[in-house]
Amino acid sequence: MSTGGQATELWLLWKRAYETTRAAIIADMSAASGLSESELSVLVCLHESGGVLRQNAIAAVLGWDRTRLSHLLTRMEKRDYVARGKVGNGVEVTLRPAGRRTIDASVPALEVSTRRHLLDRLDPGDATTLKAIVERLLSEDSR
Amino acid sequence: MSTGGQATELWLLWKRAYETTRAAIIADMSAASGLSESELSVLVCLHESGGVLRQNAIAAVLGWDRTRLSHLLTRMEKRDYVARGKVGNGVEVTLRPAGRRTIDASVPALEVSTRRHLLDRLDPGDATTLKAIVERLLSEDSR
């Protein structure tokens, strides 16, 4: 039947589990706040940094392409979630009241949703192990 | 600094690790075969099932939306990777020679790539644990 090797098999399983979990969390968050996944990511970034960040820094934290962020911020600016201002070389992104209200409401909802779809489905030991594993994957960046 | 709870923190870490790994594997596979991630998924599905599947079944296996698959298959049909034929209620998707050649070449490349970016970065024990964890996430489908 399956001709995939060990590594492929693990990858496909991981992929499917991640995407299933992701879909569930996105659905929750979209219902709770009307935010898309990307918008939420950006707002969480800003929230955790006090509300102001260089566009550059956001892209780095999220591991995103500059272009993608630029397009997204253009859309978010229109909805008045954030403002952009030139700073020397680059651009500074600032959380605006509407964005702050939304993200303040979303952070607790996100914790509830991630707990329900992820943390509560794992044994306490597994949660610890999973965290260790992903941290190792992220740190061994001999990319 | 960060005001996220435990569950959110774990989720964001997992997300970042997954997306980083995914990007690396996609880059490899795109270079090796010219296939996009979605096309590869569909071809792997067909490959593992002997070359013929109901459109319905593909969507179920991949956990995809009907619409997405329909659009993608339309594009893949044009490139002659697959053919579609009506069967009773639904549609049967068949692997065509060009598609078969491509996937036959890609399966070994995928194993190499997933080994390099995922399996080899984990301790043997961690690999086993990760597999167990994702299988649990997938099976406890009290969705």
Added chain:
DNA sequence: GACCCCCTGTTGACATGTCAACACCACCGT
């Protein structure tokens, strides 16, 4: 058979992401 309902898939409009080309500014050496 006529009707109804569910399952399957398609279509078109729109949202989002990607890619390559470009514009701009800061810094550096001369």
Added chain:
DNA sequence: ACGGTGGTGTTGACATGTCAACAGGGGGTC
């Protein structure tokens, strides 16, 4: 001051995904 170079963002064309509306077959029930 001048020109070069690298880092930063934007833009437009295109690829891909999502959503809601629709089309049509199968299998019930009467």
